[in-house]
Amino acid sequence: MSAINGRLRRMVRRAQAEGRVPAVSAALHRADRPLWACTVGGSGNEHPLGPRTRFRIGSVTKTFTAVLVMQCRDAGLLDLDDPVARHLDVPAHGELTVRRLLSHTAGLQREPHGDVWDTLVAPDVERLLADLARAERVLPPARRYHYSNLGLALLGQLVARLHGGTWAEVLADRVLVPLGLTATGDRPDPAAATGFLVDAYSDEAHPEPPTDFGAVGPAAQLWSTASDMARWAAFLADPAALDPSGAVLAPATLDEMRWPLTVTDETSWGAGFGLGLILVPQGERVIHVGHDGAMPGFLAAVYGRRGGPGTAGAMGCAVLGSSGTGVRVLELTHELLAASAEHDPADIEPWRPGEPAPAHLRGMLGRWWGEGFEYVFSWHDGTLRARGADDPAGKPSAVFAPLPERPDVFRTVSGREAGELLRLTRDEQGRVIRLHWATYRFTRTQETFDGYDFRR
Structure with a gap:
């Protein structure tokens, strides 16, 4: 066990050094092993970096919003082919369906109206909905994949309306608490890591300003630890292991979410998109399912592994980094999952005789x-x-x-x-x-x- 842990630690240290990321936090969850976690670097502030340090996880947030939407569907509160206007009072684009918004095939523009990334001021719920009349449909629905933070923001507000609370309240009550994700929330704690922009031609790391995504929060607001996110990734890959009663979501519903509805690139077919989930083929019938995240000063990659020899049950990995340009973070999650399956494969269960056929x-x-x-x-x-x-x-x-x-x-x-x-x-x-x-x-x-x- 120490040999594989040493191998994984060295992979994290190499990625942190090569990617010039001020802080990297990684964790690997498996049903058959203790949780593995590793941190490298410094938090960028007076608080020491450790497994409990929170990072911004950006668009990994979308996977949580997607699960909330599917909970509503399973409860009979909506149908995936409902137009969004059936559940949310909107001045435009109300004919776009829940399914299209979840799979980024609605053709809606990427961001809310206005120069959000210049001002770093996100709209409140009232402004988000009112400004829909000024948002573009940049592609016909179902034409192709087109990523949209605005689309997921609308679905988050739809869920909040259906449950009669804020998106953050509904998320905590219906997902975070039941799964024991106690370090995950829509606000950082005082010991959270500082996010940086690392200069391309020197070793300077400049702190990025803190941002509150307001009503667009369902697309990118959450903060978390690598350990919490590795557990979340394991849930996305193997929900029955972490939620055997299906209290959060039935395994069959996660199966539905993992089915690819579109490819993200029509020429390479390197990744697919399901219902709120990115699907990354690894060869030999192995798939990594989850999401990447990016916000000013932060990158995150959170994926669970399914299929293939050596893959353990409830296998999920998260790598969080405090640099908005440290793309090695995004590769490392997939590398750690593959290394764990190859060099520390799941035990082979012995075959035992069973009952005869009827x-x-x-x-x-x-x-x-x-x-x-x-x-x-x-x-x-x-x-x-x-x-x-x-x-x-x-x-x-x-x-x-x-x-x-x-x-x-x-x-x-x-x-x-x-x-x-x-x-x-x-x-x-x-x-x-x-x-x-x-x-x-x-x-x-x-x-x-x-x-x-x-x-x-």
């Missing part, structure tokens, strides 16, 4: 052919499954759930053809002789579409 399904297990390709139907962990005979080892199987009111009919609940039906056809002796999956015929031997078995 008697009425045993005869249909094994190999079937559909569309000229071979598939294997099997029974594992109490569920009927299917996968292509030539699928790579890491590709998930399709999983089926029975429909109690329809014998021999199953719903595909995940994997290939999710949502589609699987129907079993039996002969007079009760043997399964044919399957129909998503209406395609599956047979025990390879057949043409008109049913000719050319191997006879």
